[in-house]
Amino acid sequence: MQAQLIALDWGTSSLRAYKLGPAGVVLEQRSLASGIMHLPTEPRDIAGVRCSNGFELAFDAACGDWLDAQPSLPVIACGMVGSAQGWSEAAYRTTPVDVASLGQALHPVRSVRGVQVHIVPGVIEQAGLPNVMRGEETQVLGVLQGLGAEVLIGLPGSHSKWVEVVDGCITHFDTFMTGEVFAVLSKYSILGRTQQQSDLFQAEAFDRGVHVALSKDGQRGVLSTLFSARTLGLTAELSPEQQPDYLSGLLIGHELAGLPARARKTPIILVGAAPLCTRYQRALALSGFAHVSLAQEATERGLWQLAVAAGLTQPVLEA
């Protein structure tokens, strides 16, 4: 099957490349560790030019052979590749945004082989505290097909995003630093000293953490409940193996407690790595969120739709 588009999901720590066929079907995909903070450094010849630029080197490693075979394939990319530390800065678009407005705002950067890489701009919200995302907007747009007028899309991660969509438009979003706070506290704070990693998910401890976040104690805020990850260890109510999942449940519980009240009645779609989405799905159920489902292939579908909106490729092949 002939390829129609190269789609790149280029974040801080990894670069995923998709070769997409008609209607956006995935023909081939690759994952490289060449995120924008981990670029290759070994100079190499690309299109007859000696090249030492890490972005060029990673781009060539990801899809140079696909372009050799089909030099006119359009290329689209989302994620931190468009940040100030990326290949070329794509200025944020302000909410509200939809597929059409983002597709018309792609930021082109010309690679050494002459191919234009069309970078999806991130999104900024400036009402109240500013909020930004790069890459998540593409995933959100990728899962909207067939959904109702109002949905809430949760993207768990190092910096979890909760994105409100109304009639296909991203109208508002929040960021929670839950994943990164979990990581730094586990690694560098006193809480990590008594933790012991376990291969088994400690469901009871996780659920307990969620419940504490939702309880009257939880109303004092996470800076207070955090200490219970230590004191419940001191009082032998949590074993060292249970403490990491207790902390995880506690933090996710506080994140969910921070969602607006109306979110409990809105259909929720989770997008992200399966093990993390499973945790969030469990915590959402414990927290009384009724309508939760999981999305697949959000990034590649989003990139396809943006490329179509930009006129880089055709929506479907006519019969």
Place this chain on the structure above:
Amino acid sequence: MQAQLIALDWGTSSLRAYKLGPAGVVLEQRSLASGIMHLPTEPRDIAGVRCSNGFELAFDAACGDWLDAQPSLPVIACGMVGSAQGWSEAAYRTTPVDVASLGQALHPVRSVRGVQVHIVPGVIEQAGLPNVMRGEETQVLGVLQGLGAEVLIGLPGSHSKWVEVVDGCITHFDTFMTGEVFAVLSKYSILGRTQQQSDLFQAEAFDRGVHVALSKDGQRGVLSTLFSARTLGLTAELSPEQQPDYLSGLLIGHELAGLPARARKTPIILVGAAPLCTRYQRALALSGFAHVSLAQEATERGLWQLAVAAGLTQPVLEA
């Protein structure tokens, strides 16, 4: 003036020794870096015995000469020295506790020179989530003289404590990991990458952080507002020099927002290092807490009162 008591404030990172005279007046004081996690290791002769125990070595360095001069001086100590990682574990006493009940529960450990060191037990609260403290209970008891029936005592720090006292009894307390969360996020999270330390206190940024914590945005919780320490930098609303104090104000603001509503009407006493107490005093004023004052010499006064309650020394010299 003849000494009456040796009082030790022996924490994780430091050891402070006080030689107290009649009525608890401080005759001499010393500060050593020999907290229980930083004990000396070089073996030495103490009272004719070759000694390599770090607690013995630190104890001798802190007040061996005072005991040589007055071998029968009683010794009292508070803090992490009584923890499981300390010299000898002093089991927690359960709330409610007052000077009399704690003074009667001192835990003795015999040093190699034959002197008994009387360790103040920490305090545990087991209603709801467990909460513990070691050392702060002594500071609290040290500042109660002349206060009304109900006070709230704030002890800002790595793990801030807020202690409710009714008629001289510690009835309830909470812990907030504010200081440690600030430290690990500044050092190890993405927020630290754009921060720049400043010699000047950035008052405007600090106040802004407090206000955000108290605002509608703050109701989503600190896991959400944290990200604004980054995005306000991205949008050039906070300079790199302002970001550390913004984060400090934000976290302290969230801590204060977690105090019970009645705390706004209760007299508040702050105990701790002056620069940190000044920050808290400022944030408390911004948050609408009306009656705030600062205490001095809390630890040495508390240790004196506990020693009196234990019968180790006399309250005042008769004329």
